[in-house]
Amino acid sequence: xxxxxxxxxxxxxxxxxxxxxxxxxxxxxxxxxxxxxxxxxxxxxxxxxxxxxxxxxxxxxxxxxxxxxxxxxxxxxxxxxxxxxxxxxxxxxxxxxxxxxxxxxxxxxxxxxxxxxxxxxxxxxxxxxxxxxxxxxxxxxxxxxxxxxxxxxxxxxxxxxxxxxxxxxxxxxxxxxxxxxxxxxxxxxxxxxxxxxxxxxxxxxxxxxxxxxxxxxxxxxxxxxxxxxxxxxxxxxxxxxxxxxxxxxxxxxxxxxxxxxxxxxxxxxxxxxxxxxxxxxxxxxxxxxxxxxxxxxxxxxxxxxxxxxxxxxxxxxxxxxxxxxxxxx
Amino acid sequence: xxxxxxxxxxxxxxxxxxxxxxxxxxxxxxxxxxxxxxxxxxxxxxxxxxxxxxxxxxxxxxxxxxxxxxxxxxxxxxxxxxxxxxxxxxxxxxxxxxxxxxxxxxxxxxxxxxxxxxxxxxxxxxxxxxxxxxxxxxxxxxxxxxxxxxxxxxxxxxxxxxxxxxxxxxxxxxxxxxxxxxxxxxxxxxxxxxxxxxxxxxxxxxxxxxxxxxxxxxxxxxxxxxxxxxxxxxxxxxxxxxxxxxxxxxxxxxxxxxxxxxxxxxxxxxxxxxxxxxxxxxxxxxxxxxxxxxxxxxxxxxxxxxxxxxxxxxxxxxxxxxxxxxxxx
Numbered sequence: 001x002x003x004x005x006x007x008x009x010x011x012x013x014x015x016x017x018x019x020x021x022x023x024x025x026x027x028x029x030x031x032x033x034x035x036x037x038x039x040x041x042x043x044x045x046x047x048x049x050x051x052x053x054x055x056x057x058x059x060x061x062x063x064x065x066x067x068x069x070x071x072x073x074x075x076x077x078x079x080x081x082x083x084x085x086x087x088x089x090x091x092x093x094x095x096x097x098x099x100x101x102x103x104x105x106x107x108x109x110x111x112x113x114x115x116x117x118x119x120x121x122x123x124x125x126x127x128x129x130x131x132x133x134x135x136x137x138x139x140x141x142x143x144x145x146x147x148x149x150x151x152x153x154x155x156x157x158x159x160x161x162x163x164x165x166x167x168x169x170x171x172x173x174x175x176x177x178x179x180x181x182x183x184x185x186x187x188x189x190x191x192x193x194x195x196x197x198x199x200x201x202x203x204x205x206x207x208x209x210x211x212x213x214x215x216x217x218x219x220x221x222x223x224x225x226x227x228x229x230x231x232x233x234x235x236x237x238x239x240x241x242x243x244x245x246x247x248x249x250x251x252x253x254x255x256x257x258x259x260x261x262x263x264x265x266x267x268x269x270x271x272x273x274x275x276x277x278x279x280x281x282x283x284x285x286x287x288x289x290x291x292x293x294x295x296x297x298x299x300x301x302x303x304x305x306x307x308x309x310x311x312x313x314x315x316x317x318x319x320x321x322x323x324x325x326x327x328x329x
Numbered sequence: 330x331x332x333x334x335x336x337x338x339x340x341x342x343x344x345x346x347x348x349x350x351x352x353x354x355x356x357x358x359x360x361x362x363x364x365x366x367x368x369x370x371x372x373x374x375x376x377x378x379x380x381x382x383x384x385x386x387x388x389x390x391x392x393x394x395x396x397x398x399x400x401x402x403x404x405x406x407x408x409x410x411x412x413x414x415x416x417x418x419x420x421x422x423x424x425x426x427x428x429x430x431x432x433x434x435x436x437x438x439x440x441x442x443x444x445x446x447x448x449x450x451x452x453x454x455x456x457x458x459x460x461x462x463x464x465x466x467x468x469x470x471x472x473x474x475x476x477x478x479x480x481x482x483x484x485x486x487x488x489x490x491x492x493x494x495x496x497x498x499x500x501x502x503x504x505x506x507x508x509x510x511x512x513x514x515x516x517x518x519x520x521x522x523x524x525x526x527x528x529x530x531x532x533x534x535x536x537x538x539x540x541x542x543x544x545x546x547x548x549x550x551x552x553x554x555x556x557x558x559x560x561x562x563x564x565x566x567x568x569x570x571x572x573x574x575x576x577x578x579x580x581x582x583x584x585x586x587x588x589x590x591x592x593x594x595x596x597x598x599x600x601x602x603x604x605x606x607x608x609x610x611x612x613x614x615x616x617x618x619x620x621x622x623x624x625x626x627x628x629x630x631x632x633x634x635x636x637x638x639x640x641x642x643x644x645x646x647x648x649x650x651x652x653x654x655x656x657x658x
Contacts (some may be wrong), residue, residue: 058525061533093387106435122436179533181533188574188577189577192577193450202387202578203576203577204508204534204576204577205533206577210574212575213570213574214566215567215569215592215596221599222572222592222596223601224569224570224596231574237543238544240544240553241544244464244553245517245539245560246533247532247533248517248518248532248533248535249532263551267544267551270551
């Protein structure tokens, strides 16, 4: 009897252990393919005390692009939907927009027409919607908008269009002593309004593009006014510059999805000691979108070549990710 | 016998408890005066869960000026000694400096003469010593210099001229869940080279003035080149702008020592909920330096008035600090 009981106890322990091990898979939405192996191997070696590849926790900086790396950027980056919605919301205060491009087309419902002016058109709408208020007013506008704004195709909240495997990766890195940063071409104050709740990344770990600010007294209280002038463009060569200026330490791991992230991955990869660079390659037209070398807006072309040449990790979304988005609420 | 033993045990426990309580004073270099009481009361209330003044750890941002607040800035801010030493070190590569101010005076040993050109002279020496190399080369130059550079009067290392009470305050705040930042007019890459070792403040929590950077490939490797052009001046109105741009969250506590910190303290103090603003007032000519309203370089004038009007805490160094500098090594 005693022996049977002991055996049963052993078996129960073994089963609990297995269940525990499964429950503890930190990356359950990643298939058991090369990218997951590469991530786990990298984290394992840099956290192993006494090993030649050990990196002290303070130096475990990981930087992530946002659009297309942490959340969906198609059919348009989320911040562009925000700009378009804001133009519509502000139109009653700007009767002159009815006759002025790029506003006129947009207000007639012609989105493509409004964007046909390219970057200058977009910059004009950016200035019209991102300046002329205090930083606190802007934060509230973004928070109110992002709480209800939905993706045009899936009708899910934009904050539900985040990549579940990347949420798991962020949590896994943090659990291993990494400090996770966003380094994105998106507006820093736009992203900070939701990054903490959505990604667990606090405002002070968000690096992005920004407009100039002006300090002034408003009704006897200090205020920061958003001006319609560019302060910093955090894209391409701007990404390593943003990293150096804002973080002041070279990352040991960097994650992107387009040629706009190439310089960040180069800068990260060129440091001494163990380094990790990963591209998310959008290959799943069924579950998400498929685009790369010939995409007019978010091109991944030179990056694919350099990844192959340097041995960087490339996630093939279709094959390497079990789930793309979180389960619907 | 048993009773006596029990009583002795009780007594021993009581004594150990007292000794423990004394050993645990987190601010031993602060006299038992109003500033210490104010700090402890503030930290107590914002960390008390369930109280109306409770602040979640993520929002416990504390910002510190550096020169004159965390370390000594007299007779000149430390970075100016660095500039002067660098001009001397680089002079052999610049024979033209022998005939050109502000370099000529400095190389003849006439420090006052070299600085008599005011800010333009200083900016010219800044550009000559802080640009034209990679960020990594500059970091090494600063680290090598700060490892041996000494204060001209005390002959202590500059990193020994930090304020012991402020080191204790930084540690006390961090032990209570605060994230401590430097927000200083000093050069961000200069400060980052020693802030982690000296103050326990990592590079990504140092906000400062900066020059422009350029990303380029150098011998096939990506490099960031320091350019002789100002990117951001983190002083006065620049301090709240720097806080918003780099940190993205309004501090709940801010610490300064001059009118250059006034806008940071205003911005911090004007937020909702509990706020703490503190000025270090240099009143101790014997142990350190005494200067305030009429100092030509580091004036504390408007700040003293506003501190009185707003009820901010003012440290009278002479009376409120038991020790100024750490014990000599």
